[in-house]
Amino acid sequence: MRRGVGLAAFDRHEQSKRSFAELSTQLSESQVQHLHSQLAQFRTALAHFATNHRDSIRKDPNFRHAFQQMCSSIGVDPLAGPKKGGWWAEMFNLGDWQYELGVQIVDICVSTRERNGGMIVMEEVIRMIVKLRGVSDAEITEEDIVRSIKTLEPLGAGYQVIDVGGKKMIRSVPKELDTDQVLVLVTARERGGRVVEEMLVHGHQWTRERAHAALENMLLRDGLCWVDEQDETYGRAYWIPSTMEWD
Amino acid sequence: MALSSHTTSTGFLLPSIHSAPPFFTKQPNPITNSTATEQWIRLISEYARFKRLFYLRIDDCEATGNDWDEILRNERINRRLLPTYLSYIIETMIEKGLAEYEPPKQTRSVILYWRAPEEWAEALHGWVVSTGRLNTIMTFYEITEPEIESPLSGIPLPLLRKCISILAKTNRSQIIAIPDGEGARFFARSTLQ
Incomplete structure (x- = not known):
């Protein structure tokens, strides 16, 4: 570009700025358009894929999972x-x-x-x-x-x-479970549903009061466990039905 | 641990909850308690119907060797229903009209209504009609121990009396004193005597 020194140089400068702006709009427009068409294409492809594999998606859980994962990794929420x-x-x-x-x-x-x-x-x-x-x-x-x-x-x-x-x-x-209750649930799950204070006192270094309070709260306040007063070893055991396996 | 249902030697199917150790203790949480008690009531009623048992006593859970062993205890997990809990269950059954203290004025023995007394009364009347015994005087013994087994065979006398008095309200029965005890006479529906 010729470097002008007179007043006309300003005009020329303005003009080139305008044309650059025009060009940029044009460029971004075409880019957007391109993206749109790409997206449409992708959507059709995905739809095509989904319809083609509809049965597999509905029936096969692995396939369904893979498909859902693919969708979420490319940012499509089905x-x-x-x-x-x-x-x-x-x-x-x-x-x-x-x-x-x-x-x-x-x-x-x-x-x-x-x-x-x-x-x-x-x-x-x-x-x-x-x-x-x-x-x-x-x-x-x-x-x-x-x-x-x-x-x-x-x-x-x-x-x-x-x-x-x-x-x-x-x-x-x-209902919010506090950390103590979560620990009780974990213990119950490991022990097939049965928890006694002893397990929490020895296994997790709780004080007896803490163990007692946590279990009694779950029993009386939350109804999350049942009590067994005929436990062979400790006399009183707590059973958490949600960690037991029922028929 | 896996809790599974179990078929007893007499062919009764125990629900899986019967193999859960805490089921045999009265639950302090009211909601849990009502669930468990409900299950016990259903179990007791179904078992009574299955084996045609009419009486349940607190003693039945305290000692072995009675009709209720299979239900009131579970040897596989070494648990038995505690007497205090059984008496609570019995109270609840009475509230629901599923049992009644028998004899009255004590709380250690009940008669079970796994069929409502009204249903028993209808069954009794139906049997009388179908065997052509309307208007005949019968002894109680003839009703409870008929030669050909009937749906009423073996029903206890207090229940039989109750049935007869229910039918009497609609003028379909009458208790009659006979030489060796009591008897009854039945009439067809809506006949005024």
């Missing part, structure tokens, strides 16, 4: 979408499937609440759902349950998946 039930529902009625599963989870949580105080182990839920469904052609996985519980969130029922010492449990009562 549950989000313009329609009710989201894109899943639109594509292959998986929305209904998810809702149906949600209803069954609620069913199980509510029907077992009186005996387990609103805490239930993930495997137990899966086992009972399989039983509830009778002859089932499709397997249910943890991911499915977690996903279904997410869809229940807007209902505000307070269903939550929590981690108790590496084991997933579903909590169906909006």
